[in-house]
Amino acid sequence: xxxxxxxxxxxxxxLFNLGMGNAASALSEMVDEExxxxxxxxxxxxxxxxxxxxxxxxxxxISGVSQNFQGMIPGQALLTFPxxxxxxxxxxxxxxxxxxxxxxxxxxxxxxxxxxxxxxxxLSSLADIxxxxxxxxxxxxxxxxxxxxxxxxxxxxxKQQTVxxxxxxxxxxxxxxxxxxxxxxxxxxxxxxxNHIDNFIQKLPH
Amino acid sequence: xxxxxxxLIIDDSRVSRMMVKSLAKQNYPEASIFEAGNAQEALxxxxxxxxxxxxxxxxxxxxxxxxxxxxxQKDHPTSYITLLTANIQAxxxxxxxxxxxxxxxxxxxxxxxxxxxxxxGHKDA
Numbered sequence: 001x002x003x004x005x006x007x008x009x010x011x012x013x014x015l016f017n018l019g020m021g022n023a024a025s026a027l028s029e030m031v032d033e034e035x036x037x038x039x040x041x042x043x044x045x046x047x048x049x050x051x052x053x054x055x056x057x058x059x060x061x062i063s064g065v066s067q068n069f070q071g072m073i074p075g076q077a078l079l080t081f082p083x084x085x086x087x088x089x090x091x092x093x094x095x096x097x098x099x100x101x102x103x104x105x106x107x108x109x110x111x112x113x114x115x116x117x118x119x120x121x122x123l124s125s126l127a128d129i130x131x132x133x134x135x136x137x138x139x140x141x142x143x144x145x146x147x148x149x150x151x152x153x154x155x156x157x158x159k160q161q162t163v164x165x166x167x168x169x170x171x172x173x174x175x176x177x178x179x180x181x182x183x184x185x186x187x188x189x190x191x192x193x194x195n196h197i198d199n200f201i202q203k204l205p206h
Numbered sequence: 207x208x209x210x211x212x213x214l215i216i217d218d219s220r221v222s223r224m225m226v227k228s229l230a231k232q233n234y235p236e237a238s239i240f241e242a243g244n245a246q247e248a249l250x251x252x253x254x255x256x257x258x259x260x261x262x263x264x265x266x267x268x269x270x271x272x273x274x275x276x277x278x279q280k281d282h283p284t285s286y287i288t289l290l291t292a293n294i295q296a297x298x299x300x301x302x303x304x305x306x307x308x309x310x311x312x313x314x315x316x317x318x319x320x321x322x323x324x325x326x327g328h329k330d331a
Contacts, residue, residue, distance in 0.1 A: 022294075026292075026311075026312070026313055029313050029315055030313040094221070094224075094225070097224055097225050097228045098224065106220070106221055106224075109219060109220050109221045110221045112219065113219040113221050113222055116219070116265070116292050116312075117292040117312050117313050119292075120265075120291075120292035120293050120294065121292065121294065123295075124293060124294040124295040127295045127296075127297065128295055128296045131296075132297075133295060133297040134295070136265065136293070138218070138265060138266075138267060
């Protein structure tokens with residue numbers, strides 16, 4: 001199995017940290033509250049393990065927004081949060097733009113836009129650091145059991161069992177809204193990413 | 207006296223359009239606002255007024271925001287055009303800049319929308 005060396009893994013964690021910093025800043029602006037981030041969790045895992053990881057963190061029912069991306073490193077990104085917190089999140093987001101009684105009507109669209117902004121904030125900083133470009137598909141909203149959501153975002157799961165799983169937990173403490181941003185890179189992407197990281201490290205002043 | 211704002215908002219997210227529109231209306235109650243959910247809809251709009259401001263998303267189904275802005279520049283050469291996008295990569299920002307299109311990152315905030323709409327169309331462009 002392909003692995004990253006310690007330096008590559010350290011660099012990747014730092015880059016992901018930076019990207020998620022951007023994402024948290026975007027989320028914080030949207031909800032006008034401080035957003036706390038966990039330390040990134042970077043691990044190689046099997047696709048089927050993802051459901052277990054998500055279930056342990058979020059419970060059985062999750063809502064999520066996924067986005068496929070291509071370019072220098074193809075992969076998938078997923079923003080998830082427990083379904084029972086999603087209305088709370090969009091209430092913070094939309095504030096007085098929408099009357100409270102109409103909130104549920106906008107739930108899916110509002111969450112899709114939140115996902116779009118957060119995922120792109122993360123992807124953009126990665127592309128900029130490597131002075132390359134990442135293109136992304138349109139965001140897709142998923143809601144259901146962890147198995148369903150993971151199944152929906154991984155149509156190619158049979159041929160790419162091992163993935164690099166990068167996860168950061170975010171918390172809007174005041175409202176106790178917790179969610180997760182997960183990036184999944186397949187094995188082919190990982191070797192490309194490792195090359196990018198090596199090139200980047202080589203260019204650093206010694 | 208500041209000129210009346212005539213604004214076209216193009217975004218496939220209805221929520222984003224709503225937020226931009228709500229902030230525009232709060233600050234410029236006299237503004238005329240047109241909306242489109244994609245490039246095709248935007249190009250099909252029959253707008254006879256001169257648009258002072260165009261606020262356009264980048265990632266949309268069909269034609270992307272920058273290609274749309276290129277089209278809109280032909281019919282609205284004096285409009286203050288801004289790409290308002292979650293895709294904040296330098297590559298996109300540079301392409302916008304090369305086309306004379308202003309760039310603002312999402313999320314939609316009052317500060318960002320006001321900094322766009324406070325510009326008096328072509329006078330500040």
